[in-house]
Amino acid sequence: MTNGEPPQRRTPVEAVRAVRDEFGIDARRIDQIGRLLAAGEFRTVEDVVSLTGTSRRTVEAVFRALEPHLESSGDGRRIGKRHVGEYRGVFGAGEPFGVRDPWAEPARRDPAVLAAMDRLIGAAPPPVQALDHVPATAETVVKRARFMLDGFDLTGAHVLFAGDHDLTSLGLFLAGGAPGLRASVVDVDERLLEFIDAEAARRGWDVRCLFADLRLGLPAALGESADLVFTDPPYTPEGVRLFVARGLQGLRDHRNGRVLLAYGFGERQPALGLAVQKALNPLHLAYEAVLPNFNRYAGAQAVGSAAALYVLRPTRRTAAAARAAADDPRAALYTHGAQSVEAAAGLDGEAAARVVELGAGPGEQPLLVGDDWPADAPGRRIGLPAFLGAPLPRHLRDHGTVLVNLYPGFGASAVRALLAANARRAALVCRNDLPFLKDAEGQREFARLIGPKYRIARFLRGTPGPGQAVVLAERTAPDDEPPGAGRVLGHIYARAHGKLGNGWREGLIALQKAAGRALTKSEARAAVASAASRPDMLELSPMDLPRHLFAVLEEDVARSAAALPG
Template structure:
């Protein structure tokens, strides 16, 4: 627009802005009606109330600026000018598609209040994981959509990430007979909160740790009938979370994946990029409900997102396996795992790790990316290392060096569980909780103590912002420690089986015998969480390690003789 074409008045500026939006001008009108309604409104409030991006809301504020008056951070159109603007903005209904689930949620204020309490008590969002909490009303809406739209009697619902606590919302909204929910997430604080709140209320919600870039826990594969996910809003994040959810579906004929995703109304190219990322999965779009989800934040997308109902086709299962095998090292919008982040081991840093961690007299296993091509040692990718016991041809090494830098530090404990070498070196960021302070270091040492003792922690090594943690195999002292060590050495297997065999092995080391049935009875008498027995140590949330240790010690005391 040239200077000669500049609007002469704020009213002209608003008319010009409406013209830019064409048939979508109702968005501008909705914002304008809020600003002429007599109440002072902040930009954040208008974004939340309209579901329109902050960029568009700010454009309307700028156009109206000469005719706005202020009170604190709020703005409204001056009373003497409001009537003229009301004629322009009209009295149409707010933009968007109304849905019955909003009414359902509002008819149950007790459920909304209960969810608000849970959300308020939950661990704070993690920016590096793109956490933006959904409103309590949205969580109840999601639950009502699932409970009303599907027969969840005896069903298993998988939540691929659950920072919004929708798994708990499913039970707050009434649940269904025999309903079971599983949450898989990388945030240990969230897993502990969800697990503790569900256990306190008697809800069947089971929590599993996983960095989804590295795989879905074996216990969750082909296990569920319905998937819900609200992933990072990047093409890489949406495709990976949906692909992992599809790996969890047992019933590809009738199962569904529910996806929350939104983009700014002036940025359709971003929405297209995500939808193109979903295309290779060969999913049918059964429904797309715009504005279904509302958030306390996410103003770039108007604090709102659609709900997609995705249905697999015959080609989906194979496509999901192929997509999930493409390890995504970057999929968030912030932090070390963002799509714009860079990093990894350069040749000099890798050489320093080899110098400090490897032993010239032992075979070395190099795990992960970033090792120099000429570095001595066998190699294995991080997903393969963490996902299953090592193949026989890689079990004869004395040292394992594992590169978790920069974005895989959440798997540090699991890397030690997966390693069966005498000596292990972990390369990671030096700001991880396990390294930041003495309390974190003690916690980390205690978590891995049945298998390893930490011998050195080197900050800013091999380079700035990096850390090298060196560990050596621990020698067990006492029957309980022997059982725990046996279980930790078989971290990929079912806990119940490793526990029983560990009891038998500990008795044998003490010169006595124990039958399998005696071992099973001791476990049955001691296990406070029988649901853990079919799971592996690799996907167990860290807060349950102490529970498991206490149960193991009681089982040793319960042995006959």
């Protein structure tokens, strides 16, 4: 108070000028918001975030400043017509948008492509919050495709997508593709892999889908195979570094290849952007370009529903740096769910001891896979990435029991953990809300899928503690499987890290030998080639195979076994 008089309240014009002044030379973004609200249409906060690429926090600040001069229609707001004239000198003259997006123009030349992309996005599986999925707009996907096709010669090239919840792999072909172009998608979301695989197969596009949790490694089939990499990872420093590093491990040509990265941060949070860029520094990448607001999303309002496109170029030191960049599979990558930076830790000592008691026999020394096992627990140990990534080294084989800790965030690899285990008994500990545990149908499907290798003895939900579960499995004996496809699948699954085609061929030979008949390698190879409805699967390992393709494999193997002589 001054001289007993209350301070005068700021007018809306003064309040919005104050907000604008906070942004200095970046005040054009406030001008864009103001021009939109003065243009006559009612706009929600969400509309303005999406149209301007400015964070929700800033847009709401402008709305609050203007509130006395705003009029409403439903959730929409606009500056009242009688007040518009007061803001002519505040937001400047011109259109609502002062910066033209040159990258959008090639995408808009073919509205039929945009409409088809929009339909694909609408038909795709819904986003998974725990995986930080936020769908890109159809225009963004086509922009990415045009940027790749116009900026690089992709004739005969292989493009690797490290995660592809935005369907950019499909957009690349929808936008015209290139002669001999191939794409590979690696993702942990089985629903997404099935959708992309089905849509690509229906259209005759060369898109191969592989399963992997990138924290645990890149599929061996993709190592040093790609000419160009695209990734839109979780927007944490750990997530961006890991996905880029895995992409680099898949890059064949470190002299000419590129990694395209989508990443964004709120205009008021440059420290977050710096943290991500610092996380990338150890990879020794050159920033060839950073295109602001290139990517637009249906969500992600904290970053203005927008993200830049980074064009990253390797240097001579990049390959070695990428190999060393992702050593910690427990690094938290996401902002939600069991794999987030706020998630609880893994097993405590009491819970881990209980799993050892349930899974191992008295006095037995099991193989302990993963982390959080008690320091005094008997048995040898191996990390989860090493266990899932390659056959066990000789000195770690021949264990009667393998205990695998997938808790809390690695449950998506449950099937692969049993494929990797070749012990007489195996136990998995994971969260109890996973799809294959939540109901009897899921449990039956899981047991059927892994049946050629392991018989599920028990599903113990709520064990060793709330929110946890233990799966106990016993190795399926060959005599327990009916002659034919089951035995061949068991042979394939026992060699789960090898090429599927090789295991299938050797399984047919073993099947015939057990029946007292001979089958040459050449004959077995021909039988496989004749029965394989998806020849692209033969070069993959069962560890990399998306779950929906196991049913295809079962049918093909059954057909090959039925066609054998005798």
